[in-house]
Amino acid sequence: MQRLQGGHQAVSRRERLYHLHDILRQRRTPITRQDLMDELGCSQATLYRLVGELRDHLGAPLEQDPDGRGYYYDRSLAGNFELPGLWISPDELQALLTARHILGNVQPGLLEDELDGVQSRINQLLDQQGLNFSAQPERVNIRRDAGRPVPADLFEDVMQALFRRQRLKISYHGRRRDDVSDREVSPQRLTSYRDRWYLDAWCHRAEGLRSFALERIRGMTLLEQEAVEVGDDKLARELDQSFGIFSGPAEHRARLQFTPEAARWAADEIWHPRQHGCWLEDGGYVLEVPFGRSRELEMEILRYGCEIEVLEPEFLRHAIRDQLQQARSRYGD
Incomplete structure (x- = not known):
């Protein structure tokens, strides 16, 4: 089994290219390879790619000293060179x-x-x-088939409450129980997730953080009371660390194994920012995903049908097996 992969660079390629340009433009003497790597916070391979792009693709007057260890701008040409004013990745x-x-x-x-x-x-x-x-x-055709429209006036009211830091009284239709309940909430942020909008808020009835799908709000009143503030760390800990939008804190970690056929798609998908994946010798793929409540994750797993197997935890494995058995029973023997 190969080493787990995960994580993303915090600094973009464009930022590093601009930084490299600024360093070379301001210097009168060559700067060593190691000093540039330290300044840019990058590896030697990354530095070589940046140097090549700056010199060969953007036309910078970038030169190397005779021993090849230092870089500098040709001073006779540097004054006439600037990076493009609009240059996007x-x-x-x-x-x-x-x-x-x-x-x-x-x-x-x-x-x-x-x-x-x-x-x-x-x-x-x-x-x-x-x-x-x-x-x-x-x-360019961008399809949003799964999106659910939100009335403009409701969206505007939520935005006003959010930035004015006022509480809302909402009438909310929950799909799971198919009932409508009245809630007083302190809005914290709006989240766009899979082409749908959710209000992350402190629910005063439940005394905890909850996510409300905007299209399920049946009525709304802006209240005079000031909204309760919840810190960013608490929001991230309770709402962002596990798979899905309604899953709560990350109390579990799923290990999912894809067949070689499905792996070619699954390996390129982002299920969660903190996921880890590894390839198997037979071409299969194992994905690890943090989760809390399992309902949303179960739906995502079932999307792959027989091309996926839950390895851990055992209760999730049993839940998927039971749902597959129920699905089979609908079609008879």
């Missing part, structure tokens, strides 16, 4: 495209004039990249 381009799509599909009346200006600015940024999306919007 593929991830940033994707974010712009997604933002443009969301703004184009926002509910009528929701900050309409202001958002028109934001969308125009995004179009300008894309046009400067040589991508004329204003003239050919059909070239």
Whole structure:
């Protein structure tokens, strides 16, 4: 079994390239490879990639001293060189495209004039990249089939309460019990999860943090009372550490094994920021995911049908087995 993989670089490639450019622009003498690695907080391989991109793709007047250990800018050319004023990574381009799509599909009346200006600015940024999306919007199709629309007035009321730090009285329809309950809540933040909006709030009836799907709120009243504040650490500990949006603190860790066929898809998926995965010799893949309450994770596991097996914990393994047996019974022998 290969070593577990996980984690992400905290500093983007673009930030490091700009930092490298600033270092070289300000120096009069060469700077060693090791000093650059220390300044940029990167490995030697990463430094070589940055140097190559800065010199070969962006045209920087970057030179090496005769022994190859130091880097510097050719002073006769450095004064005429600047990094492009607008230069975005593929991830940033994707974010712009997604933002443009969301703004184009926002509910009528929701900050309409202001958002028109934001969308125009995004179009300008894309046009400067040589991508004329204003003239050919059909070239990019972002589907949001799983999303559930939220009324514009409800979204605005939630935003006002959130930033004014006021409590809300909500009438909420819970799907699990299929009932409507009245809650007084102190809003903490809005979370977008799988194309749906959730209000993370302190529920005064339950005396704890809860996540409420906005499309399930049937009525809402803005109250005069000041909202109770919950610290970021507590929010992260109780709402962000486990799989799913309603799963609570991460009390368990699931080990899931995918078949070689399914592994080619599963290995590229992000189930949770703190997941770990490893490849098996036969081409299978093992994924470890932290979770609390298991309902959402069970639904995700069942999506893979016979291409996945729960290795741990035992209670989750039994839950999936029972659901598969019930599903089979619906189709007879």
